[in-house]
Amino acid sequence: MSEATTPEIVLSLEIDDPVLADRLAVLLGNVTGLRLAVPGEQAAATIIARDPRGMPDDIALTQRELDVLALMAEGASNKMIARRLGISVHTVKFHVGSLLDKLDATGRTDAVAHAARRGVIEL
Amino acid sequence: MSEATTPEIVLSLEIDDPVLADRLAVLLGNVTGLRLAVPGEQAAATIIARDPRGMPDDIALTQRELDVLALMAEGASNKMIARRLGISVHTVKFHVGSLLDKLDATGRTDAVAHAARRGVIEL
DNA sequence: TACGGGACTGCCCACCCGGGCAGTTTCGCA
């Protein structure tokens, strides 16, 4: 290592579509200053392209349900959510029930995880 | 647009480190077949590099805590976790308590959200 | 006008969760 210049940038790939992954690997392999990570290597950045066909059905949640869901993701209890939204605890439970139903979740933790997975909310 | 050949691959950048972002933008800008997305454009893939300085202290979780955390993220109840790990419910609660403590969470839902945010687990 | 869906509220109940207290064993390290 003679140069004290900028080292190579190591990139890792997380791409569902094998065709796209291959094209990108070829293109990026010819760029000086870049390098693809070997398996297990720590990368400076990751190129991500998740297959959108995995979750085509963006679940139809009402605005109120989204409000409740967002607060659930913050770890808020039903009581806290009720206070923040200015509604009763019973109504919160009503919305939570709908969310568990629509998200096919077993509990509020599962609901938040499912929602995050399919991009309904951002953690 | 004369060619019917493979279209350009559009990449978007989500990079916290402005230096790294700039270097990547320059490098990728010179690659034929690639193009960086204009703001708001739908990209085929995203290059992500989250600033590790935001979470330098990779929280020291024990293996057992990671086991419990993973099952929590699946929406499993304490009873379910106990069954799966072959330990008592009381022990599960013990580990959950440690997790809430270490992750500075108010409850299991919050713990899973925090852990996902800082990359301790993958949803 | 009648109907349905969304939002909201109440009461009741079984169960779960979080936390405190107290104790055991095992393992590695000083």
Added chain:
DNA sequence: TGCGAAACTGCCCGGGTGGGCAGTCCCGTA
């Protein structure tokens, strides 16, 4: 050899959670 950390278990309890049943408003649509 002693000491701490990790893992494990027990009991108790207050409050939270999920779900069922029932009912009221409002609004858009048939």
